[in-house]
Amino acid sequence: MYSNVLYKKSPIFVQNILLSTKELARKIIRERRSDDPFTQLIFKNEKAEKELSEYVNERLTATLAESRKDVPFYKQLGLDNSANLAAFPYLTKMDLNADPDSFKASNHKGIVVNGTTSGTMGMPLSIPQNLTSVLREQAFLARHLKWAGFEKGDKRAWIRGDLIVPLEQKQAPFWRYSYFEDRIFFSSYHLTSSALSLYIDKMADFGVDIIQAYPSSIVILAKYLDVHDKYYPGKLKSIVTSSEKLSEDDRALIEKRFNCTVFDWYGMFERVAAIANCEHGRYHILTDYSHVELSDCGDGLHEIIGTNFNNSLYPLIRYRTGDHVVLSDEQSCPCGRVYPIIDHIKGRVADYLTGEDGQIIYSLYHIEKGVDGLMATQFVQDFANEIKVLAVADEQMFDGKQQGILIENIKQYLGQSMNIVIECVDCLPKTKNGKVRHAICNI
Numbered sequence: 063m064y065s066n067v068l069y070k071k072s073p074i075f076v077q078n079i080l081l082s083t084k085e086l087a088r089k090i091i092r093e094r095r096s097d098d099p100f101t102q103l104i105f106k107n108e109k110a111e112k113e114l115s116e117y118v119n120e121r122l123t124a125t126l127a128e129s130r131k132d133v134p135f136y137k138q139l140g141l142d143n144s145a146n147l148a149a150f151p152y153l154t155k156m157d158l159n160a161d162p163d164s165f166k167a168s169n170h171k172g173i174v175v176n177g178t179t180s181g182t183m184g185m186p187l188s189i190p191q192n193l194t195s196v197l198r199e200q201a202f203l204a205r206h207l208k209w210a211g212f213e214k215g216d217k218r219a220w221i222r223g224d225l226i227v228p229l230e231q232k233q234a235p236f237w238r239y240s241y242f243e244d245r246i247f248f249s250s251y252h253l254t255s256s257a258l259s260l261y262i263d264k265m266a267d268f269g270v271d272i273i274q275a276y277p278s279s280i281v282i283l284a285k286y287l288d289v290h291d292k293y294y295p296g297k298l299k300s301i302v303t304s305s306e307k308l309s310e311d312d313r314a315l316i317e318k319r320f321n322c323t324v325f326d327w328y329g330m331f332e333r334v335a336a337i338a339n340c341e342h343g344r345y346h347i348l349t350d351y352s353h354v355e356l357s358d359c360g361d362g363l364h365e366i367i368g369t370n371f372n373n374s375l376y377p378l379i380r381y382r383t384g385d386h387v388v389l390s391d392e393q394s395c396p397c398g399r400v401y402p403i404i405d406h407i408k409g410r411v412a413d414y415l416t417g418e419d420g421q422i423i424y425s426l427y428h429i430e431k432g433v434d435g436l437m438a439t440q441f442v443q444d445f446a447n448e449i450k451v452l453a454v455a456d457e458q459m460f461d462g463k464q465q466g467i468l469i470e471n472i473k474q475y476l477g478q479s480m481n482i483v484i485e486c487v488d489c490l491p492k493t494k495n496g497k498v499r500h501a502i503c504n505i
């Protein structure tokens with residue numbers, strides 16, 4: 063919607079109305095009332111060890127049984143009805159991409175929500191969700207927002223990569239309003255050095271209680287305050303971050319300059335694990351969200367391997383995330399919740415590109431949307447005005463038309479003056495650990 067011609071050409075007050083209406087529709091569809099039974103259940107279980115463990119066992123057993131019965135990939139393994147989790151093979155993204163349909167339950171009826179991600183490793187992935195999956199995800203996120211102090215009527219700021227301000231617009235305001243939910247959306251794409259003070263002043267003027275942000279978007283504001291030895295002029299309850307790695311240094315800087323606690327959420331597109339900060343700053347593995355195995359990789363690191371509880375349409379079992387955690391010595395948390403504690407997440411490296419105005423763009427997740435035939439990409443920027451795209455693609459599908467769409471997408475996020483060069487390659491260069499970086503900025 064935000065990139066369509068009608069929205070772009072509308073005056074700002076009309077954009078505010080369009081945004082408000084769209085967000086109201088989302089709110090109605092997605093928002094769960096606090097008396098909804100599932101929301102009540104997950105709140106009740108978080109401090110009740112026995113009930114939590116019963117719930118988790120019930121979900122795991124049901125997930126394994128449904129998969130054996132209705133999902134082709136698991137059916138063909140011919141596992142015994144009593145087979146426990148250990149009998150199931152590990153999965154990787156490569157397995158899903160090799161035969162995506164074999165993970166789809168054959169008996170599904172009802173709404174299917176299709177999602178696609180380019181992934182941080184540059185290999186796209188599609189996962190369909192049923193309605194239960196969408197609603198429960200929302201319930202867990204809403205619970206975390208409550209942990210962060212959110213109450214009905216609180217005002218929120220949102221800086222999470224939404225294209226709500228056309229890139230062609232070079233003058234403030236770089237924000238739009240969602241009237242029905244007291245939320246102000248800020249553009250992550252206009253965070254140029256000259257605009258940072260405007261963002262901070264606008265948040266304070268609006269009387270924001272909670273900021274929900276990509277780490278990269280809030281860090282740049284915290285760094286601006288730090289450089290000028292200033293503090294956020296308003297009074298915040300908390301800042302909620304997710305979707306990118308948050309370093310401990312950055313967290314400390316944000317907490318100092320904004321004078322509030324940061325509640326970080328680690329999740330992923332595959333929805334096989336969620337790890338969230340409580341008000342005492344501990345990271346808890348949410349064991350009612352999914353089943354998590356931690357596989358020892360040496361050097362104090364454990365890989366997160368997860369089994370999804372809430373999407374019987376596309377159940378992922380023992381999925382290797384490639385992300386790592388460092389375990390904590392603490393057995394319990396002052397918050398009283400009974401979830402395991404981990405010390406910190408050694409997640410994915412945040413790669414970025416630089417836009418035409420010098421703005422740093424971390425969120426490259428949308429660039430490959432709507433482009434057919436792409437299997438993996440890497441963006442390389444050796445010059446300020448040029449992006450080279452290394453693409454592993456199906457040669458027939460990824461034709462001139464698709465390349466044109468990709469070029470337009472990149473320009474939409476990085477600026478129309480960018481020169482884009484696409485180079486089709488057999489495989490992408492790897493780092494020392496065998497990983498592929500999604501973006502390399504050499505300027």
Ligand SMILES: [Zn+2]
Binds near residue numbers: 344
């Ligand atoms: Zn805690």
